[in-house]
Amino acid sequence: MKIRRSERLIDMTHYLLEHPHQLIPLTFFAKRYESAKSSISEDLAIVKKTFKMRGTGILETIPGAAGGVLFVPEISMADARKYIEDLCEEMSQQDRLLPGGYVYLSDLLGQPELLRQVGRIIASKYLGEKIDAVMTVATKGVPIAQAVSYYLNVPFVIVRRDSKITEGSTVSVNYVSGSSERIEKMELSKRSLARGSRVLVVDDFMKGGGTVNGMKSLIEEFECELVGVTVFAEAKFKGTRAINEYSSLLFVENVDTRTKTINVVPGNYFEE
Amino acid sequence: MKIRRSERLIDMTHYLLEHPHQLIPLTFFAKRYESAKSSISEDLAIVKKTFKMRGTGILETIPGAAGGVLFVPEISMADARKYIEDLCEEMSQQDRLLPGGYVYLSDLLGQPELLRQVGRIIASKYLGEKIDAVMTVATKGVPIAQAVSYYLNVPFVIVRRDSKITEGSTVSVNYVSGSSERIEKMELSKRSLARGSRVLVVDDFMKGGGTVNGMKSLIEEFECELVGVTVFAEAKFKGTRAINEYSSLLFVENVDTRTKTINVVPGNYFEE
Numbered sequence: 041m042k043i044r045r046s047e048r049l050i051d052m053t054h055y056l057l058e059h060p061h062q063l064i065p066l067t068f069f070a071k072r073y074e075s076a077k078s079s080i081s082e083d084l085a086i087v088k089k090t091f092k093m094r095g096t097g098i099l100e101t102i103p104g105a106a107g108g109v110l111f112v113p114e115i116s117m118a119d120a121r122k123y124i125e126d127l128c129e130e131m132s133q134q135d136r137l138l139p140g141g142y143v144y145l146s147d148l149l150g151q152p153e154l155l156r157q158v159g160r161i162i163a164s165k166y167l168g169e170k171i172d173a174v175m176t177v178a179t180k181g182v183p184i185a186q187a188v189s190y191y192l193n194v195p196f197v198i199v200r201r202d203s204k205i206t207e208g209s210t211v212s213v214n215y216v217s218g219s220s221e222r223i224e225k226m227e228l229s230k231r232s233l234a235r236g237s238r239v240l241v242v243d244d245f246m247k248g249g250g251t252v253n254g255m256k257s258l259i260e261e262f263e264c265e266l267v268g269v270t271v272f273a274e275a276k277f278k279g280t281r282a283i284n285e286y287s288s289l290l291f292v293e294n295v296d297t298r299t300k301t302i303n304v305v306p307g308n309y310f311e312e
Numbered sequence: 313m314k315i316r317r318s319e320r321l322i323d324m325t326h327y328l329l330e331h332p333h334q335l336i337p338l339t340f341f342a343k344r345y346e347s348a349k350s351s352i353s354e355d356l357a358i359v360k361k362t363f364k365m366r367g368t369g370i371l372e373t374i375p376g377a378a379g380g381v382l383f384v385p386e387i388s389m390a391d392a393r394k395y396i397e398d399l400c401e402e403m404s405q406q407d408r409l410l411p412g413g414y415v416y417l418s419d420l421l422g423q424p425e426l427l428r429q430v431g432r433i434i435a436s437k438y439l440g441e442k443i444d445a446v447m448t449v450a451t452k453g454v455p456i457a458q459a460v461s462y463y464l465n466v467p468f469v470i471v472r473r474d475s476k477i478t479e480g481s482t483v484s485v486n487y488v489s490g491s492s493e494r495i496e497k498m499e500l501s502k503r504s505l506a507r508g509s510r511v512l513v514v515d516d517f518m519k520g521g522g523t524v525n526g527m528k529s530l531i532e533e534f535e536c537e538l539v540g541v542t543v544f545a546e547a548k549f550k551g552t553r554a555i556n557e558y559s560s561l562l563f564v565e566n567v568d569t570r571t572k573t574i575n576v577v578p579g580n581y582f583e584e
Contacts, residue, residue, distance in 0.1 A: 050362040053325040090322040150467040179450040195422040
């Protein structure tokens with residue numbers, strides 16, 4: 041009997057972690073483990089306590105006949121800040137400097153451990169919000185979108201600058217690229233987003249905000265609602281940004297190609 | 313004391329799931345839970361048994377001073393086949409048919425639950441292999457690469473058809489696009505792959521195999537080694553394929569634009 045509880049706790053933990061933001065009725069677990077609902081309730085109380093203590097997330101209990109448990113992954117502000125501060129140091133390394141003052145990021149955005157953390161940090165910002173989809177633009181936004189989508193457990197959609205025959209009919213918008221002030225075009229497969237969806241926009245890097253603004257227009261075209269915008273990193277921008285409300289995990293404060301220094305600090309995600 | 317074990321099991325499960333393919337010394341857990349190594353050993357035996365019973369994966373125990381435990385996520389052939397068979401049905405739906413006989417897949421490749429399963433299935437094929445990196449080509453291969461990378465716990469790199477200033481120096485190769493027989497170019501950031509790396513190639517869709525063949529050339533240019541190739545779906549191809557050895561989860565056997573039928577069956581992953 042003691043072993044049975046241990047096994048239930050292990051498998052339950054696995055199941056909850058793989059099904060975040062999904063209401064799971066107690067009867068589901070009772071059936072899965074051939075156990076009484078009262079035992080399952082006790083198990084879940086232990087899981088809840090441990091998840092809270094270890095900063096894994098919140099296990100919400102919804103009472104009633106249509107109730108159950110819902111796991112909401114979370115990271116504390118302190119843990120998030122610590123992680124991002126370490127990342128600032130890594131990103132400030134001289135050898136990341138590219139011609140033209142760009143910062144090399146592609147290696148970071150291919151690391152599973154970093155993506156897990158970034159996904160968890162971004163998802164933690166929207167705990168109370170109803171989100172139906174995560175949106176990003178190809179190519180480098182994709183890993184961020186997928187990472188967030190894993191924690192929110194909602195699909196992500198990829199906006200493209202080049203049309204592809206494998207996307208079917210698309211809806212396109214023109215937007216002003218903030219950095220170069222050129223008019224560009226982006227499009228999204230028509231069937232990828234249902235009308236009325238609540239959409240979270242994420243991207244890897246923001247300068248003028250033109251690309252994000254394009255995604256905002258696209259969300260309007262689809263008669264959807266923008267929930268928020270979070271970017272992995274933002275750069276200092278001299279002009280007026282195309283968007284005002286956004287959140288950034290990292291802020292590339294200064295890039296000096298002559299002295300070969302990059303200065304990265306935590307972004308406005310961490311401001312009050 | 314009873315509670316303590318419960319808490320350890322829950323947090324241990326979480327930790328192992330988030331750190332697959334990583335050797336974790338027993339002393340790490342002993343310290344984390346302020347517990348004796350003998351207790352930790354007992355805990356791990358329970359986790360091992362449960363993971364095996366539920367098909368979560370294998371918990372390997374490496375004895376000795378430099379030893380510890382290593383979690384290898386896995387899915388049984390039977391579970392994998394069941395999942396893919398359901399997917400075949402979903403992919404055979406008439407409304408996925410696009411002009412030109414293409415099949416719409418983008419919605420599927422944005423679903424976190426599908427990506428988790430596909431990542432686990434692909435990773436399970438390379439259990440005994442040493443893999444240093446997963447490689448794919450932008451854009452639609454990225455979610456597959458990231459999904460696999462989460463389970464193998466190694467970075468993924470993205471080959472691009474268009475050069476970007478944010479990639480730094482790149483190495484490029486020309487390749488023959490199998491479907492159109494045009495010569496195209498693909499490139500990869502020079503610093504993204506270390507010489508001698510063992511690379512697993514994944515992609516969303518394969519027809520003639522030209523793109524995959526391009527990635528093979530690129531792997532040679534980087535003086536790396538190809539471990540294997542697995543694609544999410546392959547289509548029937550009349551000519552001679554540019555590559556012979558590959559694995560596919562799904563096989564699009566037939567697309568008939570006149571009768572509007574798509575026929576998808578499990579791919580050669582499931583053949584002996």
